[in-house]
Amino acid sequence: MPRKYIVVTGGVLSGIGKGIFSASLARTLKEVGVDINVLKIDPYLNVDAGTMNPNQHGEVFVTDDGYEADLDLGHYERFLGVSMTRKNNITAGQIYSTIISREREGKYLGSTVQMVPHVTSEIKDRIISMSGDVLSIEIGGTVGDIEGEIFLEAVRELAFEKNRDDFLFIHVTYVPYLRVTNEFKTKPTQQSVQLLRKIGIQPDLIVVRSEFPIDSHSLYKIALFSGVPREMVINLPDIGNVYQIPETLYESGVHRLVAKKLGLQINEGSFSWNYPKSFKPYRIALVGKYLGTDDAYKSIIESIFLAGVQKPVVVDAQELEELDDHGVAQKLSAFDAIIIPGGFGRRGIEGKIKAIKFAREHRKPILGICLGMQLMAVEFARHVMGYTDANSTEFDPSTPYPVVNMMEEQKKVMNLGGTMRLGAQRMKVYRNTKLFEVYGEEEVYERHRHRYEVDIDRFPEMFKMPGEEGYKLTISARSEFLEAIEIEDHPFFVGVQYHPEFKSKVGRPHPIFVALVKAIEEVNR
Structure with a gap:
């Protein structure tokens, strides 16, 4: 035929x-x-969607093979339950x-x-x-x-x-x-x-x-x-x-x-479409900087839906920058959990760090994604390790504590389009961590889209392996770089360098969002 x-x-x-x-x-x-x-x-005349502003065009969706696509490919993946290329x-x-x-x-x-x-x-x-x-x-x-x-x-x-x-x-x-x-x-x-x-x-x-x-x-x-x-x-x-x-x-x-x-x-x-029909009324704050359209965080929002929870509330990270710790607590206390998504540029960064500090100190479930994980490391360096001026070199090239730094191979790259670490990468998940509970296996593949990474080799005193003593960031996954961190004595303080939202499907939400919802339920018991 x-x-x-x-x-x-x-x-x-x-x-x-x-x-x-x-x-x-x-x-x-x-x-x-x-x-x-x-x-x-x-x-459009762009070769791909990689250089587009999320405020204008919505999120950039990344496939397993490292392609930066329009968000519609995300719809196709979620609805069809297969990976696009x-x-x-x-x-x-x-x-x-x-x-x-x-x-x-x-x-x-x-x-x-x-x-x-x-x-x-x-x-x-x-x-x-x-x-x-x-x-x-x-x-x-x-x-x-x-x-x-x-x-x-x-x-x-x-x-x-x-x-x-x-x-x-x-x-x-x-x-x-x-x-x-x-x-x-x-x-x-x-x-x-x-x-x-x-x-x-x-x-x-x-x-x-x-x-x-x-x-x-x-x-x-x-x-x-x-x-x-x-x-x-x-x-x-x-x-x-x-x-x-x-x-x-x-x-x-x-x-x-x-x-x-x-x-x-x-x-x-043969029709047996199994989709979420009801949504738990948990309030999740998505602390973001792209407020022009909900499409800027489309895959995260849909991942929350697919995990059976109502739409998260986008909180302006810049608004948090103007508040002191008490004001941040007043703003975020009403939420059951916090998500710090990815992004680029300095705007709103200090507001995201304040939200992370609040979640860490008040034991509020929090998930950091890509930039979100990097800022978790920066926040910990500043307020736990005492590295007051710690930062990412993306935002402060002269910081005395470059906890987050550009990948070495990226320093020679001149073009912006299609040059980041993109697509699926194999990583090792360590046992006796919350992340291992999420996956239930030691080797997984996740999609990436970043140019900066946490510099664990330069600041080893901030980190520990699972089971080791001390109040430090636990390494829960690695590849050739740090993939995930968490705090052991916390209901859910998990940061991942990759983008789990890109792998959520109808009937199969990414398990890390399911785990976040489970943490909310346990805290609210």
Whole structure:
């Protein structure tokens, strides 16, 4: 059987959940026995998402093979329960840099290098190289975006060259509700579909996003003006729990519509989507510095959800900088636990350190991730070891106590993109530690994204091995560098250099978040 393709495009405006829908549809089809793979196309000129500001673009998601991706790859991992790779993402920057390199090498044999056929051919080749009986392709942005036009042209050509019957084009659009006139406005969706048709793509299925359910008359109008059967117009109103969407799609029969259009064999009785349906009301403070969007800490927030706890509260680290110890205690005492996430740059660092000091002294469960672990070491050096001016050389290059320092190999690196320690790394977890209780095994692989590391060799007096005496930071995991620290006589004071949030899946949240929740429960007994 020839491969089938599902192409998901967006219209009207971005940020309406196209990635969540694509991931949910893929999971729904997987549940009914379809061998499906996914590809996210990002039309931006960045080669990858590694240099993007989280305040503007959301978190950078890191795969096992060390690729820095758009956060949508995180949705795909969590929903599908499989690990993505760099092949699951294409950016315009990758395509154009490949084309230019080939032109400079003379690979085009004197041809005038053009958008068509050279750029479109490169896009099509990458699409064809993907595995899976069915390939779901999500094209980022909206129809009408200049940077996305070449990708739409490429998939149009591919459908023409292959077999149009092997393609299902899904257009995800938004219908606003105008409260002044008490009606849904379908005109933006009509115009969005017209733009798509001018490009040469006729959608087969339209997914209508809205604030709340749309009336049948409006859906019929969308079908009429879009030229698709009424049953192929699906309304997906806002929902409190996004992990319910695969179940919603299944109950609405979308998988049958897709299977009929593409000639797929499905197993109706195999759907068994197990997602979190209720959330414990524990209050977790996420002490962060990127406050422009919740997407900046998307994988951590979703990991908390998947561990069965309500959404954490993002606390402004800069706000804590202005408070004394008493003020910090007043601000954070109401929380059941604290998470110190990763990040870059000096802003908000002192506020994070104050939060760590509060959690250590008041025995509040705390998890430090990447930068969070590094600041745990800095805080301990300052307030326990007496190294008053201890710091990371990232924030104070002249500190007399460089507890956190840049990796030696990084000091020679000139480019920022793709140059950090990235991807899965094997590490040894030591017995008789909280971290060993988390994993239950001595060797694990975790994903990394950092340029600075705790300098354990220069400050060995701060650390001890499990079981040794003294109030020091216990080494709970190592690779060629320090991977994790904890304090033994504390309900949960654990710092990890890696990013556990990137490995949480639906039904399989990363065990370190489960352990944090368990610590909260034990403290609250």
